[in-house]
Each structure stands twice: as C-alpha cells, then as structure tokens.
Amino acid sequence: MAQDKVRLASVGLGRWARVLARGIQRGDQVEIYSCFSRDEAKRTKFQEEYGVPNAASSYEELLADEAVEGVIVTTPNDTHKDVIIQALRAGKAVYTDKPIAHTLEDANAIAAAVEETGQVFAVGHSSRRLSGHREMKRWIDDGRIGDISLAEANFSNERGLELTPNTWRWYADKSPGGAFIQLGVHHADTLQFLLGPVKSVTAHMRKLYTKAEVPDAIMAILEFESGPLAYIGTGWASPGVYSMNLLGTKANLQYDLDFTHWDESHQADDWSSLKSQFYGEAERQPVELPRTDMFREQLEEFGLACRGQAQVEVGATEAVRALGVVRAAIESSKRNGESVLLQEVIEKTGTGE
C-alpha cells in the first residue's frame, strides 16, 4: 500500500522536522518521500533515521520533483515567506510550522500567494487539537459551561535561560516577542478557536533573566469580539507550564498538560488533565478525555487535503489572526500597555481561505 500514501517532502531538517516525522510514522496515510537541507550530512542522517527514500541537493530540485505532493516547512520563522511562496508557485501544497511568519508583512504576502496559486496551505497550530481543548469546545458549543467571562492561559518553559547567540531565537529581528511568538502564539490560536475573533490586545513584555535579545516575561490581555476577556502568560525562565482555565456562568474548566511530553503527541493526553467545577462542588471533577495525536492528525489532514479528500482546519486566515495577536501585543507593549486593535495591525488579511 506504500504507493498509496501521500508523498510529502520535508524542508529544514532540525529538531522539529524529526518530531513531525515521528508523527507521520505513527500513521499510514502520508509518508516523507523526500527532504532537503543545505547540509548534505543532515539530509543523509534524516533519510536514515526516518527511512526517507529521496533527498534533493537543492530546494529547486525538490520542488521540481513531480512526485512530491506537499512540502513540510520547519525552517526558521524569518525564512518562511520565501520558502513557502517558492513552493506554492512551484505548484506544491504547503504545511508550515507555526507561526506562519515573524511579521505580518510576510504573513500577508504568504496569504496573498495562497490566494493567487489556489494551493492547499496549512499551519501547524497543533495545540487546538489537544484533547482537552477539543473537549472545552464541546462544553462551549453544547452550553455546559454557560457564558464565559474569563479565560486564562499560560505556556512557559526554561528556554530563555538556555539560548545562545548560535540560535535564531536569540535575536529580536528573527524572533520578535521572544517567548510570546514561540509559545504564546499557540494559545492565541486556541483561544480564538474557542472564543472567536480577538478584537484588541493589551500587553507588557519584559526581558528579565535571559541573556538573549528577546523578552522572557510576557503578559497579554485579549478582548474578544464576543465579549469575554482572556489572559495569556508566557515566560522563558521557569520549569514548564501549559495550562488553560475557562470561567463560565455554569461551570469552570481547568486544563493542565505536562509539556515535557509534548513532542510525542500521541502520549500528550496521558500527561494532561481536564477538570470541571460546578457550583457547590468542593473538589474539581476529572473529565475523561479521548486520546488524540495532534501532530499525526494535522499532517494526515494536510496530506489528504493535498488530494482534495480533507479540509485544512488552520489555514492562512487563522494563522494571520494568531500572529496578529503577537504583533498587537508587541505594539501594545511599546505603547505602554495601550490596547491595540487586531484589525489595525493586520491591515489587510488578504487570505486565500
């Protein structure tokens, strides 16, 4: 059946390409058929480790291979625009890791190219696929939680204490917003998946303990068009936290995940807990969660979409809105916390969705 799998090609063969490759190997719908990195040794190693039959000696060669149906991009954020647009124009579907880009100018250019080429385009905002968030959405949709007034999320780890000038995440021009664009952007997408579009963002960003150029302590308040307020906290100077609490008129939901198991996403649910709290309950009650596998799921969805057999859930529109929260937060922090309208920073959305 191997010839029936959707043939994808990986570009940028670092740690994250490996995480995604393992996600693909857990399923049987798609395969990594080819790969490219400028470093030949890296290509060979990646081929060996993940049984990838082909490697291209240039990006152009990879894109010229008619057997390749879609490209998986895990290069640094500030290279996304060129790498993605080149693939789209070569007639390839593209999956890129989040964020869609490091600036809205790049993101809007990508969105315009998606529209222009009509290619399938997916962004790896995987966290909304975690079982706990899917369950939260069900509680919102069927009314069990009532009307939400406050949502609170945190995504933090120690990365800022370990950064060196050798990594692109060290630099403000490549990774603007630091922990917020790398970690907070997940919640920026998931909260909009749960509560609808963000209207405005207020934020403060501080560089406290990292030696890198970027902030390691960020707090943002999001106002939603539907009414509720949400908070996103992201730090890069502490043991790992991944949490989201929703406070509703009928119940509260509290979600916690042990981030150390994030990479092996088929096990992530085993290290997470969702608890509900209704009025008069002294103890929060555990909510049973079906098992999911966010990386496998999003790449299979992308692969099937390459053949017109699935719809991409997170495309340019959603990804621009998630990045918009990050850029609005950066702008608000510069303006001493003043609220910044998402529409103001996005300027034009121009997506092909």
Added chain:
Amino acid sequence: MAQDKVRLASVGLGRWARVLARGIQRGDQVEIYSCFSRDEAKRTKFQEEYGVPNAASSYEELLADEAVEGVIVTTPNDTHKDVIIQALRAGKAVYTDKPIAHTLEDANAIAAAVEETGQVFAVGHSSRRLSGHREMKRWIDDGRIGDISLAEANFSNERGLELTPNTWRWYADKSPGGAFIQLGVHHADTLQFLLGPVKSVTAHMRKLYTKAEVPDAIMAILEFESGPLAYIGTGWASPGVYSMNLLGTKANLQYDLDFTHWDESHQADDWSSLKSQFYGEAERQPVELPRTDMFREQLEEFGLACRGQAQVEVGATEAVRALGVVRAAIESSKRNGESVLLQEVIEKTGTGE
C-alpha cells in the same frame, strides 16, 4: 481571666461582623465587649449569638465607653472614612475590613487621621496570612524558588449574578471596580507582600453578565518595582476560584483554595493545596502547610497591639497601596488599558506608619 482579654467593640453587625466574631471566639486573647448597629433588633441578636455583654444605642455612646480598647469596623466601604476617623479621634484603636475605603481620597484622609492621632490602625487584608502565601514568602526569602518572572492570581465567585439593588455592592459609586475592589484587592495586597511595591497597573474591566452597575470581569497586569509581572483575574459570574501561581527560575509554586470554606478560616488550610514543581518533575509535589487561622490571627494581633504588645502587620501604608492597585486599574481601564503609575493615583500616601 475574662477581665484580661482585650475589649473590642463591633460596628456594623452584618455577615462579616459574624465571621470575625467567630474568629475571635476561637481564641482567648480578645473579646467582643460591646457592639453597635442603628438597628436595635440587630444589636440584640448579635449580643445573643456571640455572648456580647454590652450594646450601645449610638455610635457616640460606644466610643464614649472607656472600657472599649479598639473598634472593629465592618460597615460598607463608602462609610469607612467617617466611622474610622470618628473612632480614632475618640481615642480608640481601629481595625477595619478591607478595602481601607472605596476611594483614595477617603483612604488618604484615614491615613492622615491615623498619623495625627497616633492610634493603632489595622486593615483586614487577611489573605496574605493564608498558610500557602506564608509558605510562598519563605520560598522567596530563602531562594528556593529563584527569581520570579510571572505571578498569576485569580479570585472569582458567582456574587455578581446574585446582586440586587438592595445591596450597596450593586452601585458603582459605593463599590467601584465591582469584583476587583471586593475580591481582587486581596491579591493586590498579597502580591505586594510577596513581591514588594507595585509600580504600574494595566487593566480592562467589563460588565458582561451581572445586572448590577459594576464590572463582573476584570483582568489586570501589575508591574513591580522589583521587575516581575503579575496578573490578577477577578470574575463575579462563575463558580468560585482562589488561586495563585508563581513562576521562578528554580521552581514554580501553585496554590489553590476552595473559597467555600473561607469564612471558617481555621479550616481554610484543609481545603487548600500548595504544589511545587522543579525542573524535570513530571508531577507537581504537594508542599506541607502548617495550619493557620487568618481571621483569629489578625484580630488577636490587633488586640495585642491596642495594648502595645504586638505590631500591626497591615496598616494604612499597605492598605493604601492595595487600594491604589484597584484605583489604578479603574483608571487604566478608562484609558483603554494604558499603564497607570501607582504613585500617580495615590498622589500622597501620608500614612501614619
């Protein structure tokens, strides 16, 4: 030994006076010796329920009683100034429930009267005395938690859904900031107890589901002079939440308390949990907490201070700074989230501490 107890008098005999009376009855250092409410039936009932030997038929009569060493004020926030200053000028020590007042003008007038009269003055910012917060302070002081980048706190309950025009908390002029001045002010004090003085406040306040005049969804970001950022969320439209998380360079601490047991503060520790998380720990570890009794403790401290045998921990200075956070949040929300300096809203602190 009854004649050795410090003789206090309760003014304003509502629900909160009862909670404090029960706190006093759990100890043997102070007693409620007299009481006053304009409603005679209320006075009689309070005397019977808590074995109070005397009742005054006017506030002047109560203050003229030389046996009374200190006054416990639990009247509505907007009456604090007159009730407290009258007692101070009559030569009485004063304990008042938090917040010190509803406006900084009133709070500063109280602080000036404390300085002028030299009387003992205490404010019931009890939550900093909870065993979990005391333990957090020890972890900060002895360096176990490392340097803190983010602190996150929430204090919410369903009160906003139950308010009626018959209660003063319904009205914006009596209870400005709604849930934030009633609940959030506790965290505003406790966070300053833990992290030192707040420099500035950014906030958004929304009236979402309550019918009252005041906001029921409030989020604030506090910047501390020492560097860290803190978040306070308060809602009045959900099941109860009381929590605080600290993220440090060496460890995280997570504190949770079941607010339904708040009033019986000698049991509050039984319904709370403090958990620590060091690097590489998959599960958060419970931290053992000594038992405390915040209401009893603060009133015994006040009573002994009346006789010069103890120091008041929370006086006008601390209470003005906690209220300052609330007023700065209200101002910031009016200014579309723009950061407001605490010093700007306090104008003059003029406390007698």
